[in-house]
Amino acid sequence: PRRPRARLIGIDAARGVALIGMMAVHLIPAATDDGDVSLAWLLANGKASALFALLAGIGIAFSTGGRRPPRGLAWRAGVLSLLTRAVIIAAIGLAFGYIVGLEDAAVILAYYGVLFALAIPFLRLSTRGLVVAAAVAAVVMPLVSQVLRSDLGPQSANPTLTDLVTDPLGLLTQLTLTGVFPALVWITYLLAGMAVGRAVLSSRRVVGQITLLGLALALASSLLSMLLLTVAGGGSALRTDALQTMDFVAYQETLTWGPSGTTPTNSPWWLAAMAPHSGSPLDLAFTIGVALAVLGVCLLLGRGLQPLLRPLAAAGSMTLTLYSLHLLLVATPLPRGLGNLVLQVVLLVAFALVWSKSHLRGPLEELVWRATTAVRQKVLGSSGSSRSRETTAGR
Known part of the structure; x- marks a missing residue:
C-alpha cells in the first residue's frame, strides 16, 4: 500500500486515541475503590466518543x-x-444490539447511521458555514432536546434490527433524542468535524490555530459553566429543582459521572452544567475543544514523528473493524479492568499493524468502501471513482 501522507497519519492517530478512549470507558470502572472518579473516566468519558464523532x-x-x-x-x-x-x-450497529448489553457498552454505530443522514443538508456548506451551523446546533439542539424529552423515558437497551420492524418510531426517537448518543444533539460534533475537514490541514499554521482554538474553547466553556452555576446562582437553582424529582445521591452521581447522553429534564439549569456526556451546550463546547486540541497535537506530531504514531495510526485506519472486534470481546465473560483493556489494545493494535502491511483498509472498511465506490461510480461513471483513502465510520 502507498505510504499515507503526514496529514492522514495524524488523523488516523487521533482516531486511534478515540478508539482506545472508548474502550477504556467500557472496560475500566467509573469509580475507584475510594469512590473517586477513575482516571480513565476522567480522561475519556464523553471526550473519546466526541472525538470519534468529530x-x-x-x-x-x-x-x-x-x-x-x-x-x-x-x-x-x-x-x-x-x-x-x-x-x-x-445495520452493523443494530446487529450488535443483540450481542452487547447496554450495561457492557453503548453501541454508537446505529447513531452514526442517523448522523450521516443528517449531515446531507450541510454537504454544500463552506468551512465558515459549517462553523456557524455547528455553533447554532450546540446552542439550539440541547434546548430542543430538553423540551422534546420532557415526557420521554431514557434508553434501556442497545437498539436492534427487531426494533426497526416492531417499533420504528421508538427506534427513531431513541437514536435522535433519548439514546446515549442522540443524533439531534450530536450533529454538532459532525458539523464541527466537517468544518475542520474543509480547512487547509496541510498548513502548519492552520493546524496550530485549530489546536489553540480547541484549548481556548475548552477553557472558556469551563469558565462560563462555573460562572453560571456560582455567580449567577444556577447551582442552587439546579439543586432545588432537581431534588424535587430525584434523591441527592442520584443528583450527585449525575453531576459527577454524567447522565449517559442526555440532560435530565427536571431543571433548565442542567443546560448550564458541564456534567460529562450530558450533551449540554457547554459540554458540547468543552468536548469539541478537547477534540480539536487532541486532533491538532496528532496532526503536528504526524509531521515529524510518524514512526512513533504508526501503531495508533494503524488502529485508527480501521476503527470500524477494531471497534467491532472490541464489542465482540466485551460480550465475552472476560473480567473488566485494566488487564482486559491492555490485552484488547495489544491484540487490536497488533492486528491493525499486521493487516495494514498488505491491505489499504480494514475488512469492514473495505466492505463499506466497495459499496460506496460502486454507488459513486454509478452516478459519476468510471472517471468519478472515489479516492482510495475514502474514510468510513469512525474514519
Whole structure:
C-alpha cells in the first residue's frame, strides 16, 4: 500500500486515541475503590466518543470534495454514497444490539447511521458555514432536546434490527433524542468535524490555530459553566429543582459521572452544567475543544514523528473493524479492568499493524468502501471513482 501522507497519519492517530478512549470507558470502572472518579473516566468519558464523532465529520468532508464542497453530480454522488454508508453502518450497529448489553457498552454505530443522514443538508456548506451551523446546533439542539424529552423515558437497551420492524418510531426517537448518543444533539460534533475537514490541514499554521482554538474553547466553556452555576446562582437553582424529582445521591452521581447522553429534564439549569456526556451546550463546547486540541497535537506530531504514531495510526485506519472486534470481546465473560483493556489494545493494535502491511483498509472498511465506490461510480461513471483513502465510520 502507498505510504499515507503526514496529514492522514495524524488523523488516523487521533482516531486511534478515540478508539482506545472508548474502550477504556467500557472496560475500566467509573469509580475507584475510594469512590473517586477513575482516571480513565476522567480522561475519556464523553471526550473519546466526541472525538470519534468529530473525526467522522472530517471523514465526510474528505470523501465529499475536501476543501471544495461538492456541486452538481459530485453532490449527488456524495449524498448517495453517504446514505449507503449510513445504512451499512447502522445495520452493523443494530446487529450488535443483540450481542452487547447496554450495561457492557453503548453501541454508537446505529447513531452514526442517523448522523450521516443528517449531515446531507450541510454537504454544500463552506468551512465558515459549517462553523456557524455547528455553533447554532450546540446552542439550539440541547434546548430542543430538553423540551422534546420532557415526557420521554431514557434508553434501556442497545437498539436492534427487531426494533426497526416492531417499533420504528421508538427506534427513531431513541437514536435522535433519548439514546446515549442522540443524533439531534450530536450533529454538532459532525458539523464541527466537517468544518475542520474543509480547512487547509496541510498548513502548519492552520493546524496550530485549530489546536489553540480547541484549548481556548475548552477553557472558556469551563469558565462560563462555573460562572453560571456560582455567580449567577444556577447551582442552587439546579439543586432545588432537581431534588424535587430525584434523591441527592442520584443528583450527585449525575453531576459527577454524567447522565449517559442526555440532560435530565427536571431543571433548565442542567443546560448550564458541564456534567460529562450530558450533551449540554457547554459540554458540547468543552468536548469539541478537547477534540480539536487532541486532533491538532496528532496532526503536528504526524509531521515529524510518524514512526512513533504508526501503531495508533494503524488502529485508527480501521476503527470500524477494531471497534467491532472490541464489542465482540466485551460480550465475552472476560473480567473488566485494566488487564482486559491492555490485552484488547495489544491484540487490536497488533492486528491493525499486521493487516495494514498488505491491505489499504480494514475488512469492514473495505466492505463499506466497495459499496460506496460502486454507488459513486454509478452516478459519476468510471472517471468519478472515489479516492482510495475514502474514510468510513469512525474514519
